[in-house]
Amino acid sequence: MQDIIDRFISYVTIDTESNPDSETTPSTEKQWDLANKLVEELKTIGMQDVTIDDKAYIMATLPSNVEHEVPVIGFISHFDTSPDFCGANVKPQIIKDYDGKDIVLNAEKNIVLSPSYFKDLLQYKGQTLITTDGTTLLGADDKAGITEIVTAMEFLINNPEIKHGKIRIGFTPDEEIGRGAHHFDVEKFGAQWAYTMDGSQVGELEYENFNAAGAKITFKGKSVHPGYAKGKMINSMLIANDFINELPSGETPEETKGYEGFFHVHHFNGSIEETVVELIIRDHNSKKFEKRKEKIQKIASKINKKFSKQFGEDIVIAEIKDQYYNMKEKVLPVKYIVAIAEKAMKELNIKPIIKPIRGGTDGSQLSYKGLPCPNIFAGGHNFHGKYEYVPVESMQKAVEVIVKIAELTALPHFGLEAPKKEK
Structure with a gap:
């Protein structure tokens, strides 16, 4: 898991806060710092067709390693962080073997992350948590998603025995201010469907939003x-x-x-x-x-x-x-793409939590642009504030889900029950 920790920290320590008052794309110049780093990293791990356009939209390809025809699928995350709370000078803290007690984020300011208030913490007893130092947000929304996608792609490259079709990945700016999909070129992306890795706790799988x-x-x-x-x-x-x-x-x-x-x-x-x-x-x-x-x-x-x-x-x-609008209308006609993600989780002993998003996601706008795009957990909690944290084990499970979806998509009927023939 150390590779996930190192990669995630290398992303969150780069300030990428977006600005709703700006009319440029990306809305802040500093988003380019992480965008350019990601481009070089994708090339280094062996991704192909790595591109970045003049608005900082990143796309890359993992070619198919099977001879039969497989639908092109995608995985998408955003690299900006919310302007709701400070995203500069993030100083992550690593809490190993969490004991289920209060976590002092900042003793000087008496900022405490407590399970008495944030009860979800108790789910992660014994795990490794990454928290803030109480003065900034963490940026797990959505740098956890980016970490997971890059790590999954690297794993597939290094393990060619895992069969998969062509996979496209995309990283966007300005999602936090509602513009993440505004300049996303769906035709250039070329996927039949995709998944945003932008949910919260392990198991979340969402295809409905506000x-x-x-x-x-x-x-x-x-x-x-x-x-x-x-x-x-x-x-x-x-x-x-x-x-x-x-x-x-x-x-x-x-x-x-x-x-x-x-x-x-x-x-x-x-x-x-x-x-x-x-x-x-x-x-x-x-x-x-x-x-x-x-x-x-x-x-x-x-x-x-x-x-x-x-x-x-x-x-x-x-x-x-x-x-934006409820993506349900665009996903229901191809609901098997949700079933694939659900099956992937079940095969990994992850209980799917299928529920509506009380918010929006790039996937909503992308679905209406012709790219059906359900949302999958990225693992973080308490987004957009000083109490944000992410369990490393949750990020690892998200990596495994991405790999499993890629694997299932290359199987006949995507590993799902074959449709019944009419008599």
Whole structure:
């Protein structure tokens, strides 16, 4: 496992934080540092057709080693890290033979990773964990996925007795800001289907995700001296607050789970004259998703009607943009690609955890671009913050799943039960 540890640490110690305010691709110049390193590493381990384009999208090929025809499959991960928390100067800590007790990430700042709060930790007693030092995120999302793909490809190259078809791999920038698949050339990639290695705990296998939209709501106001404001002042911040209070109660991220959708207010910036509220809208069900967007417009219309005479024009401007859609619609027609991953896990004594993603993934956008793309675990926990960690054994199991999927895909009927012939 030391090779996995060394490779992973060599990736996470390179700062690749993306920036949603940038209009370039990649959104930060520093993402090139890891991208260029990956290109050289892929060449070194023996991958072929290694390319990187002017937007830092990396692709490479592991040629087939069988004579019969096998579908081209792919594995994809992203190398940027979330701007939600600091990704610079990552100092990973290795906890060998974890004893199930509190892990002091940073004694000086009293930052503790505790199983009393993060109960998933207890699953990994006796294993090797890689954690942060409490001052940054770790970057297992998704450098664990990249580690696993590169390690699996190296293993297949060094073990040619394992038979497989042609495999394409792809590494993308800017997934954390929703742009990871925007410039991904599906035709150039040339796979019939692919898997993103971007899930969390061991066994996760996902082919459903949220439909997603972002909303920017601008509230106008009128500033008047507060001593003479009666009937004249319009405080845009208070109107914004009224708007938020009109959203359905109990439908926030912290109060929902499973297939339940939500409205999530994540930015509020205001003054008397103007306030801007930003929120995201999420739902697995497409009809409910549309109703949520309609709800935003209805609240805006209600407030506009209330202030129409006093303000003279719309006082609330709601801008809503769709971000991505539920990949289920594109995966169901080829659901055998999920069954292959499920079989791979079962053959490795990994219990598949098939559940909806309460978020998005490159696979969602790629599925709608013509590349069906379920999501497989990469092993990390507590992404986007100082409590992030990854068990090394989980990364090793992900490597084994990639290898097994490659092996199964080269078998008749992909190792699945042969379809029954019609009588």
